[in-house]
Amino acid sequence: xxxxxxxxxxxxxxxxxxxxxxxxxxxxxxxxxSPDDMAARRWLVTRMQEAGLTARMDGIGNIIGExxxxxxxxxxxxxxxxxxHAGWLDGALGVVYGLEIARAFVEAGTPGGSGVDAAVFAxxxxxxxxxxxxxxxxxxxxxxxxxxxxxxxxxxxxRDALASAGLAGLNRRTIDPSRYLGYLEAxxxxxxxxxxxxxxxxxxxxxxxxxxxxxxxSGFSNHAGTTRMAIRRDxxxxxxxxxxxxxxxxxxMAAERTVWTVGNIRLDPGQVSVIPNxxxxxxxxxxxxxxxxARMRAALQQLVxxxxxxxxxxxxxxxxxxxxxxxxxxxxxxxxxxxxxxxAPGQWQRMPSGAGHDAQVIxxxxxxxxxxxxxxxxxxxxxxxxxSEADIVLGCQVLADTCRLLLKETR
Amino acid sequence: xxxxxxxxxxxxxxxxxxxxxxxxxxxxxxxxxSPDDMAARRWLVTRMQEAGLTARMDGIGNIIGExxxxxxxxxxxxxxxxxxHAGWLDGALGVVYGLEIARAFVEAGTPGGSGVDAAVFAxxxxxxxxxxxxxxxxxxxxxxxxxxxxxxxxxxxxRDALASAGLAGLNRRTIDPSRYLGYLEAxxxxxxxxxxxxxxxxxxxxxxxxxxxxxxxSGFSNHAGTTRMAIRRDxxxxxxxxxxxxxxxxxxMAAERTVWTVGNIRLDPGQVSVIPNxxxxxxxxxxxxxxxxARMRAALQQLVxxxxxxxxxxxxxxxxxxxxxxxxxxxxxxxxxxxxxxxAPGQWQRMPSGAGHDAQVIxxxxxxxxxxxxxxxxxxxxxxxxxSEADIVLGCQVLADTCRLLLKETR
Numbered sequence: 043x044x045x046x047x048x049x050x051x052x053x054x055x056x057x058x059x060x061x062x063x064x065x066x067x068x069x070x071x072x073x074x075x076s077p078d079d080m081a082a083r084r085w086l087v088t089r090m091q092e093a094g095l096t097a098r099m100d101g102i103g104n105i106i107g108e109x110x111x112x113x114x115x116x117x118x119x120x121x122x123x124x125x126x127h128a129g130w131l132d133g134a135l136g137v138v139y140g141l142e143i144a145r146a147f148v149e150a151g152t153p154g155g156s157g158v159d160a161a162v163f164a165x166x167x168x169x170x171x172x173x174x175x176x177x178x179x180x181x182x183x184x185x186x187x188x189x190x191x192x193x194x195x196x197x198x199x200x201r202d203a204l205a206s207a208g209l210a211g212l213n214r215r216t217i218d219p220s221r222y223l224g225y226l227e228a229x230x231x232x233x234x235x236x237x238x239x240x241x242x243x244x245x246x247x248x249x250x251x252x253x254x255x256x257x258x259x260s261g262f263s264n265h266a267g268t269t270r271m272a273i274r275r276d277x278x279x280x281x282x283x284x285x286x287x288x289x290x291x292x293x294x295m296a297a298e299r300t301v302w303t304v305g306n307i308r309l310d311p312g313q314v315s316v317i318p319n320x321x322x323x324x325x326x327x328x329x330x331x332x333x334x335x336a337r338m339r340a341a342l343q344q345l346v347x348x349x350x351x352x353x354x355x356x357x358x359x360x361x362x363x364x365x366x367x368x369x370x371x372x373x374x375x376x377x378x379x380x381x382x383x384x385x386a387p388g389q390w391q392r393m394p395s396g397a398g399h400d401a402q403v404i405x406x407x408x409x410x411x412x413x414x415x416x417x418x419x420x421x422x423x424x425x426x427x428x429x430s431e432a433d434i435v436l437g438c439q440v441l442a443d444t445c446r447l448l449l450k451e452t453r
Numbered sequence: 454x455x456x457x458x459x460x461x462x463x464x465x466x467x468x469x470x471x472x473x474x475x476x477x478x479x480x481x482x483x484x485x486x487s488p489d490d491m492a493a494r495r496w497l498v499t500r501m502q503e504a505g506l507t508a509r510m511d512g513i514g515n516i517i518g519e520x521x522x523x524x525x526x527x528x529x530x531x532x533x534x535x536x537x538h539a540g541w542l543d544g545a546l547g548v549v550y551g552l553e554i555a556r557a558f559v560e561a562g563t564p565g566g567s568g569v570d571a572a573v574f575a576x577x578x579x580x581x582x583x584x585x586x587x588x589x590x591x592x593x594x595x596x597x598x599x600x601x602x603x604x605x606x607x608x609x610x611x612r613d614a615l616a617s618a619g620l621a622g623l624n625r626r627t628i629d630p631s632r633y634l635g636y637l638e639a640x641x642x643x644x645x646x647x648x649x650x651x652x653x654x655x656x657x658x659x660x661x662x663x664x665x666x667x668x669x670x671s672g673f674s675n676h677a678g679t680t681r682m683a684i685r686r687d688x689x690x691x692x693x694x695x696x697x698x699x700x701x702x703x704x705x706m707a708a709e710r711t712v713w714t715v716g717n718i719r720l721d722p723g724q725v726s727v728i729p730n731x732x733x734x735x736x737x738x739x740x741x742x743x744x745x746x747a748r749m750r751a752a753l754q755q756l757v758x759x760x761x762x763x764x765x766x767x768x769x770x771x772x773x774x775x776x777x778x779x780x781x782x783x784x785x786x787x788x789x790x791x792x793x794x795x796x797a798p799g800q801w802q803r804m805p806s807g808a809g810h811d812a813q814v815i816x817x818x819x820x821x822x823x824x825x826x827x828x829x830x831x832x833x834x835x836x837x838x839x840x841s842e843a844d845i846v847l848g849c850q851v852l853a854d855t856c857r858l859l860l861k862e863t864r
Contacts, residue, residue, distance in 0.1 A: 126722055168726070194724070233679035250678060254725060265833040266714035267661060267739045268644035268807035271707070273831070278715050279700060286697040289690060296682070303677035304689050305725040307718045311537055313605070314665060314716040314735045314773075315579070316834045324725045328678045362725075396679035420684070422676040423727045 046146045046153075046442045050435040053142045056089065057434070060122070060138060061130040069425030070130050073195065074123040074165035074174070075103065075207040082122050086137065086162055093145035095160060101204070101212035102178040103164030107144055112157025116445050117217070117225045117408075118143050119161025121175065121400060126195060129230075129427020135415070135434065136228045137162050143442045156449035159222070163400045169193050170200045172363050176403035181216040217407070223448055224374060224409035227401040228441050230429055234420025235393060242433050243390035243440060244414030245378045249402040250299075250328045250394060251335050251367040255342065257284065260356040263311065263319035277321035278309045280355035284345065285323060291341050292327075297334045301396065302327045330367045330394040368402040374411030374448065381443045386436060413441055457557045457564075457853045461846045464553045467500065468845070471533070471549060472541040480836030481541050484606065485534040485576040485585070486514065486618040493533050497548065497573055504556035506571060512615070512623035513589040514575030518555055523568025527856050528628070528636045528819075529554050530572025532586065532811060537606060540641075540838020546826070546845065547639045548573050554853045567860035570633070574811045580604050581611045583774050587814035592627040628818070634859055635785060635820035638812040639852050641840055645831025646804060653844050654801035654851060655825030656789045660813040661710075661739045661805060662746050662778040666753065668695065671767040674722065674730035688732035689720045691766035695756065696734060702752050703738075708745045712807065713738045741778045741805045779813035785822030785859065792854045797847060824852055 063085065064070045064078030072079045083099055090097035090107030097107035109115065120136025140160035147157045164175030170191045177183040191200035204210055231237075236244050261277035285304055292302050303326050310320040327338045342359065349357045375392065382390040393414070401410045415437040418428045474496065475481045475489030483490045494510055501508035501518030508518035520526065531547025551571035558568045575586030581602045588594040602611035615621055642648075647655050672688035696715055703713050714737050721731040738749045753770065760768045786803065793801040804825070812821045826848040829839045 125724060125727060128727075231679065232676040233681070234684070252678070263835045264831070265643040265808055266716060266737055267663070267712060267809065268642065268833065269712065269831065270644070270710070271704075271712055273645070276714070278718065282693055282696040282700065282715065282718075285693040289693065293682075299681075301678060301680065301682055303687070303726075303728055304693065305677060305720065305727055305729065306723040307689065307693075307720050309716065309718050312717040313536060314737050315714075316536060316539075316716055317714055318716065319835070326677055326725050397676055398678065420675070420680065422679065424674045424730075 046143070046150050046446045048142050048146050048438050048442050053138060053435065053438055054431060056141060057134060057138045060134050064124070066127050067425040069128055069427060070124050071127045072122070072124040073126055074167065074169045075203040079123050080207045083162065086122060086141065089141060090160055093141065094148040095144055100215040101209050102175050102214045103207065103209060104175045104179055104215065105162040106215070107141070107160040109144060109148060109152055109157030109159055111152045113155035114449050115157050115159055115222050116448060117159050117161050117222045118441065118445065119163065120227050120229060121163040121166035123165055123167050123169065125167050125423050127425065128423045129425060131230045131427055131429055132232070132422055133166060135230055139228045139438050139441055142438055143445055146442055158445050166400050169195065170203070172365070173400060173403045176400035178214050179217045180403060180407045219407040222408055224371060225401060225404040226374065226411055226441060226445065227399060228413045228415065228437055229399060230417045230422060230427070231414040232397050232417055232422035234417070236414065236416035237418065237420060239391065241389050241391055242386055242416060242436050243382050244393045245375050245382065245390060246370050246395045246412035246414060247375065247392050248330050248370060248394045249368045249399055250330045250396050251332065252363065252365050252398050253327045253335055253339060254363040255325045256360040256362050257323050257325060258358040258360070259284070259321040261317070261319050261354070264317045266315045266317050269317060274317055275354045276317050277355050278318040280349065280357065281307065281321035281323055284349055284357065287345055288325065288342065291345065292338060295337060295341060297329055297331060299394070299396065300327070300329045300334055300338065328396060332366055365398060365402065368405050370401070370405070370411045371409035374409055377444050377448050378411060378413055378440070381440050381447060385440055385443065413437060457554070457561050457857045459553050459557050459849050459853050464549060464846065464849055465842060467552060468545060468549045471545050475535070477538050478836040480539055480838060481535050482538045483535040484537055485578065485580045486614040490534050491618045494573065497533060497552065500552060501571055504552065505559040506555055511626040512620050513586055513625045514618065514620060515586045515590055515626065516573040517626070518552070518571035520555060520559060520563055520568030520570055522563045524566035525860050526568050526570055526633050527859060528570050528572050528633045529852065529856065530574065531638050531640060532574040532577035534576055534578050534580065536578050536834050538836065539834045540836060542641045542838055542840055543643070543833055544577060546641055550639045550849050550852055553849055554856055557853055569856050577811050580606065581614070583776070584811060584814045587811035589625050590628045591814060591818045630818040633819055635782060636812060636815040637785065637822055637852060637856065638810060639824045639826065639848055640810060641828045641833060641838070642825040643808050643828050643833035645828070647825065647827035648829065648831060650802065652800050652802055653797055653827060653847050654793050655804045656786050656793065656801060657781050657806045657823035657825060658786065658803050659741050659781060659805045660779045660810055661741045661807050662743060663774065663776050663809050664738045664746055664750060665774040666736045667771040667773050668734050668736060669769040669771070670695070670732040672728070672730050672765070675728045677726045677728050680728060685728055686765045687728045688766050689729040691760065691768065692718065692732035692734055695760055695768065698756055699736065699753065702756065703749060706748060706752060708740055708742060710805065710807065711738070711740045711745055711749070739807060743777055776809060776813065779816050781812070781816070781822045782820035785820055788855050788859050789822060789824055789851065792851050792858060796851055796854065824848060
């Protein structure tokens with residue numbers, strides 16, 4: 043089989059060029075549809091075209107760079123938006139792997155008619171909605187949701203953001219699953235397991251399910267100096283007590299890999315001398331076991347019932363999002379393992395992904411798999427997020443060879 | 454002694470005219486130096502001038518309307534700024550009482566050379582700093598503090614706000630204590646005690662001390678899906694646990710009238726999928742007993758030490774403001790009691806004030822006292838804040854007669 047040769051210098055140079063869009067300290071700030079995010083997307087389109095791919099951006103900001111000469115194809119990519127003030131590799135790594143591997147297939151002459159299309163999805167980081175771009179790409183994002191979604195940080199309506207980004211007039215394109223053998227996505231691990239075990243590669247077995255909740259507490263505003271403690275209905279006190287109970291109960295019942303996070307708390311009106319009449323928190327729970335997620339939810343609902351019955355504040359539980367755990371293609375996992383065993387023997391493991399990824403969405407319409415490379419110190423979603431150049435290059439080579447292997451098999 | 458006759462219809466009409474500036478639902482939104490606040494202040498200057506007083510606004514937004522013909526004087530007033538989206542009577546009641554009583558003394562011919570000056574202070578609600586206006590009026594507000602103060606809600610620098618309000622070029626005026634017998638301020642009770650006891654008047658014995666703290670928790674941001682619970686340094690978890698402990702311990706050790714409030718909580722970066730690296734809360738404690746305040750502070754410091762020692766997050770305690778309890782003039786209290794006993798026998802009580810007021814600042818340079826009228830349902834700092842017209846009129850008459858009595862005594 044003819045080799046697919048990736049070029050490490052070009053791969054790293056493109057990663058660093060992408061890093062310059064929205065550079066923030068040692069990381070990037072590239073929220074979806076921001077000017078920096080759009081500039082990065084336009085640069086990616088150009089870079090794909092320079093590589094001989096047919097590339098354009100669609101109405102949700104997704105980019106597919108197609109190898110027009112290929113007859114058997116894989117789709118390889120990730121997302122180019124970032125969390126606010128976050129790291130440089132999250133999403134970007136998989137996007138530039140897709141670009142480099144698609145380019146390497148073109149340079150190898152689309153051997154035997156086999157090629158790779160490069161994919162760049164929009165808003166995986168959910169500034170507006172979970173997996174906005176990849177859900178649009180598989181045709182499960184409706185216009186009603188686009189009409190009602192808002193930016194979580196700024197409150198901007200999604201439609202306004204799309205218009206400002208110059209995407210208002212464009213069609214949204216859906217991927218034709220019959221065109222592809224499947225989807226491959228590389229990503230930084232975002233945890234410390236590979237590093238702790240001195241491994242260079244993680245072959246993802248499944249992606250955790252995520253349950254996301256908003257809890258609203260309603261009390262009554264009053265003067266913080268003149269209202270006796272006994273008659274207060276302080277929504278902030280109710281929230282603190284509830285959040286404390288959640289932490290206590292979840293600790294007792296969590297499975298080994300269960301994680302939960304209160305990422306945001308807001309008290310209204312938020313003034314030092316006013317008893318809050320309204321309080322809100324965002325809670326997220328993750329596990330790769332459906333039963334564990336169901337157990338945590340039941341405990342949460344039980345706590346809500348208890349608080350409702352004892353008062354003095356009202357409480358409301360809203361389910362913001364729920365994704366169930368997703369298994370990755372066993373066949374693709376085996377292909378990754380066979381390449382990893384050859385190129386980097388003893389340096390890989392199979393492992394679940396604690397983070398959600400576009401691969402879990404694309405997996406609904408075609409086989410999908412993921413490859414992890416180590417995160418230094420396990421850090422991600424932070425400007426200190428980083429990976430070694432050796433790991434970055436190794437991961438790309440393993441993914442390229444896996445693409446070649448999978449496409450060869452089907453000849 | 455010649456009577457001082459207030460005019461109920463005019464008093465109520467002026468209160469309702471003032472309510473129209475920054476009207477918000479059934480309340481007002483008149484943060485200090487906002488366009489609505491400044492329009493209200495300019496209207497008050499005009500209304501004082503129409504009453505025959507010599508009135509102007511100074512460089513911090515304070516207004517003194519002087520009875521130029523008087524030789525013995527009292528100062529009567531309050532503040533005209535409001536909390537954000539709050540009630541219509543807080544501050545406004547005492548301001549319009551001052552206007553009406555000063556006007557009534559002019560109409561009575563400044564009898565025997567005795568008169569009342571009307572005072573309107575700025576920013577009692579501490580959008581920029583506690584008692585900004587009244588501290589400026591007694592000469593204890595320095596330029597350095599003005600240079601560094603920011604709006605608690607918007608972050609705007611005080612100097613910029615003063616410039617936007619058109620106050621940049623004006624001098625700040627200090628009150629000459631030798632000009633006055635003392636200061637009287639009326640206010641809504643902002644609690645439910647008078648209403649619960651079916652009383653119409655509260656003669657304030659002392660004003661509570663207020664200790665105000667900011668607590669900062671520092672952890673480390675990381676991905677909320679991939680970072681194991683055991684290795685997290687979640688600043689939000691640290692804050693929730695700390696706030697819960699504060700509520701538990703304070704409950705055990707509080708005195709009968711002690712109150713404490715967490716008015717604001719913020720998690721950074723505040724995103725659902727990111728472990729907060731920074732968290733902040735504002736805590737306020739009030740009591741009219743110095744020893745109780747000291748005991749609460751010691752408990753707070755003890756908790757901070759415990760958290761610092763056990764980790765995994767750092768914690769920092771900042772004292773934002775501390776005012777000690779202030780006793781009101783006994784002589785003025787007795788004068789209020791003698792008038793209340795005559796006009797409204799059995800309808801008054803003496804009581805401490807759970808809220809801070811400009812009177813506690815002015816009390817540093819001259820005798821001061823306060824009169825409360827009932828708050829319907831004990832509600833304040835809320836658009837539902839209200840008082841009955843009968844109570845509003847009675848309070849003004851009692852305060853006017855008390856002024857006459859005090860000025861008469863000194864003839």
